[in-house]
Amino acid sequence: MSLIEATAITKTFGRLRALDGFSVSMAAGRSFSLIGPNGSGKTTLIKCLLGTVIPDSGTLTLDGRSLLGDPALRARIGYMPQIGRYPDNMRVGQLFDMLQEIRRGTSARRDEELKDAFEIGKIAHKPMRTLSGGTRQRVSACVAFLFDPDVLVLDEPTAGLDPVSVEILKEKVKAEQRKGKLILLTSHILSDLDEITTDVIFIMEGRLRFSRPIDELRAESGEDKLGKLVARLMRDPGAISP
Amino acid sequence: MIPRIVKYVLHDILRSRIAIGYTLFLFVAATGLFNIGGDVNKGLVSILSVVLMLVPLMSLVFATIHFYNSYEFIELLSSQPLRRTTILLGEYVGVAAALGMGFLVGVGLPIVLYDRSATGLHIVGVGLLLTFVFVAIAFLGAVCTRDKARGMGVALLLWFFFAIIFDCLVLYVLFRFQDYPLEKATIGMVALNPIDLARIIVLLRMDASALMGQTGAIMQEFLGSALGIGYSVGVLLLWIAVPLALALRVFRKKDL
Numbered sequence: 001m002s003l004i005e006a007t008a009i010t011k012t013f014g015r016l017r018a019l020d021g022f023s024v025s026m027a028a029g030r031s032f033s034l035i036g037p038n039g040s041g042k043t044t045l046i047k048c049l050l051g052t053v054i055p056d057s058g059t060l061t062l063d064g065r066s067l068l069g070d071p072a073l074r075a076r077i078g079y080m081p082q083i084g085r086y087p088d089n090m091r092v093g094q095l096f097d098m099l100q101e102i103r104r105g106t107s108a109r110r111d112e113e114l115k116d117a118f119e120i121g122k123i124a125h126k127p128m129r130t131l132s133g134g135t136r137q138r139v140s141a142c143v144a145f146l147f148d149p150d151v152l153v154l155d156e157p158t159a160g161l162d163p164v165s166v167e168i169l170k171e172k173v174k175a176e177q178r179k180g181k182l183i184l185l186t187s188h189i190l191s192d193l194d195e196i197t198t199d200v201i202f203i204m205e206g207r208l209r210f211s212r213p214i215d216e217l218r219a220e221s222g223e224d225k226l227g228k229l230v231a232r233l234m235r236d237p238g239a240i241s242p
Numbered sequence: 243m244i245p246r247i248v249k250y251v252l253h254d255i256l257r258s259r260i261a262i263g264y265t266l267f268l269f270v271a272a273t274g275l276f277n278i279g280g281d282v283n284k285g286l287v288s289i290l291s292v293v294l295m296l297v298p299l300m301s302l303v304f305a306t307i308h309f310y311n312s313y314e315f316i317e318l319l320s321s322q323p324l325r326r327t328t329i330l331l332g333e334y335v336g337v338a339a340a341l342g343m344g345f346l347v348g349v350g351l352p353i354v355l356y357d358r359s360a361t362g363l364h365i366v367g368v369g370l371l372l373t374f375v376f377v378a379i380a381f382l383g384a385v386c387t388r389d390k391a392r393g394m395g396v397a398l399l400l401w402f403f404f405a406i407i408f409d410c411l412v413l414y415v416l417f418r419f420q421d422y423p424l425e426k427a428t429i430g431m432v433a434l435n436p437i438d439l440a441r442i443i444v445l446l447r448m449d450a451s452a453l454m455g456q457t458g459a460i461m462q463e464f465l466g467s468a469l470g471i472g473y474s475v476g477v478l479l480l481w482i483a484v485p486l487a488l489a490l491r492v493f494r495k496k497d498l
Contacts, residue, residue: 047497054497074321083314085313085314087251087312088254088311089254089255098246102322102323103323106323143318
């Protein structure tokens, strides 16, 4: 039973067709790596899921309900951006207060495990502008997991994080996936993702090339490392049957 | 939901150096102008000139910069269970309130200290209205322009148009067609420039016909002071509502 279902999504920016009839279905309890060359439509797809980009045509559903035009449904999606930027003078603690206030009156669960692991409490009084890039990424990660969402969208989650934080984050992602969450990841540092990926979605020129379990791909291609496999795919997209 | 966002936007801006600098500058300028002339009325006229130039400029530039700097934050908010309308209105009210508070302290406080006349309060009133108008116009410009540099260009151009070019155009039209009865057309033309409307409100109140210029004099002649002020305030409110409504329309469908 798929949790997220995208059907024939098309999005053009001027002459550029970022997504061209893209369809995919993603099941709960699995962790998808979204992979494709630069400019293949990965970010556009993620933004459509989050509601920051509105597709020209096609449908996008979460649990059978359309994600286009119902902001309340976004409460079930947690998002960690590639570069988190926040108001300069806002303190770390205030960011979490604000997000909390936005959900006030809803039955949002809370998950502060990552916040504790990253020791966010210690920097709660610091203004956002004083944080280093890596610390900011840790804050972004905590924001994504904060309300125990059913879907986690992590865009380049390991970029800029130190090795200890990467391990903490990976453990958290694995744990959430085992709990039945749907994870959608993108990353350029592919070796980082190997162990937390169960499925690979390969996108090229705005179209789905394939969406398959990683074990199958490994067996079929004889490549053990996801990185090598992907490099091969990008050079020769026909190497793996869709 | 909107106040919850306003609170944090406001909190962020009130701590920014630019907002504090703006407040201090207005305060020093207003206090200085009251002290130089010795005559409180002269001071008020000078303050009015400063307000009419500086408030639109600051509102346009600050709101535009703020919008572009908040882009990723707005993106984050839009990935939360929030309507786009809520996000933009939250940002608008936050910026407008912050600049309005800066103006109240910077100009309102000296006026209360030195003057306390009805004219002074009118200046405070139009200053606030101009702030709300030009923040709305800045938001409309910013949601329509993706590129920050171009957005800034649009903001400066708008200021240049409303503060300088528009008056030249009106003068040109009045001069060119002076043989025709243009009174009603003039009242219509004034409605197209919020800065003119603000100036006329105060000058009608002061009854300073020498300073009113052609448009103000016509307004007084045809509408009388009270009706003229009512008309101008009404049109200024439209100048807040219309750009804001257009900005919301664009923003609801915008790809972030």
